[in-house]
Amino acid sequence: MSGGVVSRLPADATDAALVEAYLDHVRVDKRLATRTVELYTGDLRRLSDAAQSAGIGLRQVQSAHVRRWVAQMHSAGRSARGIALILSGWRGLYVWMGRQGLVTQNPVQDVRAPKAGKPLPKALGVDESVQLASHVEEGDDPGLEARDGCITELLYGCGLRIGELVGLDVIASTTARGWIDIPGGEAHVLGKGSKRRSVPVGRAALAALERWLAARAAWANEDPALFIGQRGQRLTPQHIRVRLKRRSMLAGLSTPVHPHMLRHSFASHLLQSSGDLRAVQELLGHASIGTTQVYTRLDFQHLAKAYDAAHPRAKTRKPPDKTG
Structure with a gap:
């Protein structure tokens, strides 16, 4: 009709x-x-x-x-x-x-829905992050285990974006998008807007990197990529997402983990410990501190949960009386 x-x-x-x-x-x-x-x-x-x-x-x-x-x-x-x-x-x-000539104006034309609240990034708890980073898959190929363990440590330990991670090369060069200075304990990456930044690499990540480099030699060809597959080619972001999801499930986590979740976890845990929002901004490579401020909301959620779980009067809280 x-x-x-x-x-x-x-x-x-x-x-x-x-x-x-x-x-x-x-x-x-x-x-x-x-x-x-x-x-x-x-x-x-x-x-x-x-x-x-x-x-x-x-x-x-x-x-x-x-x-x-x-x-x-x-x-x-x-x-x-x-x-x-x-x-x-x-x-x-x-x-x-x-x-059809039934109405002369559309009463819905200029009406818009309320703006959706910006969702909080999903972040793991500290214990879950450590559980994932410490997991070792005994039955896996030793090379795959070393590589995936190193990937997890760098994502969580440095707060890297997935694109920054896959862009890392084994050694510094004029054409490299990024590399890791092992003696200096720094990762040099190319972030959004083609902006370079350096972030510290912790001891656990450096140890994982050394294990992976030793295993990588068996797969290496001419590709300078730090993270390669068994055929010697640079890993794609999708390949890393699949491997990380698999690893999180094998580690017994209650939710599948994706690379950006580890970046969020890095930022929120660092802010909880240091309270230094500006430092977190620099480490994440955010152009605006407003982008980083979302993690203060995560931090407050952490405090509120701790209060509700521990304070004897938490269950009887009432809103303040505004009548006086």
Whole structure:
């Protein structure tokens, strides 16, 4: 069916009839997937119910009504993304109604969902990070174990991005994107915006690096990459993601670990210990300290959990009395 469906509707067609005609349109004319039509059906039922509660029909809905309903959904805990999807369905209905001459303006056109809160980076606890870094897979190939162990130590111990890690070469050169100065205990990497920075490499990571370099010799060819596969070619980011996920599962962690999670863990654990936000910014290679400040939120979560777990009065906390 198409726009002709509406022409056969009576002038006093109910909201239910309008919605059904529109759903026929998206189902037949636009050929939307069955699941999408089902979602539209629920969203439009929600719109019809809200309009009915306000004592109006769909053709009388104004932007003020829609904003009020958005605020109600937000207060009820619906996510910003969920609200945005609902508004998209409502907006489509009124675009269609406008083309049929049923409304003169789209009340949803200029209404936007609330901005989604920026999610906190996922970070491991200190114990989980140590558990992963200390894990040794006895049944694995010794070369693979040495390599994957070194990768884990550098990601967590230096806070490297995955691109910085795969760009490391065995030795410094004019063409190298990055390398590790073992005597100096520093990793020199090429970060975002082609900005170079140096970060300290701890003793555990240096020891893991020496084990890997000894094993790497059996696989090496002409590729200068620090981290290579058994055929001597530089590892890809995807290969490292797969290996790290596997390692985290074998180590008994409750959640699969990806490389950026170890970078977040490095930053949050360092901030918890030092409280030096500027130093964390430099080590991560953030251009703006505002990017780094997200880790202060992680740090507060750590403090709040420690308080709730340890303080005798934590379970009876009440919000401060603002009446006085």
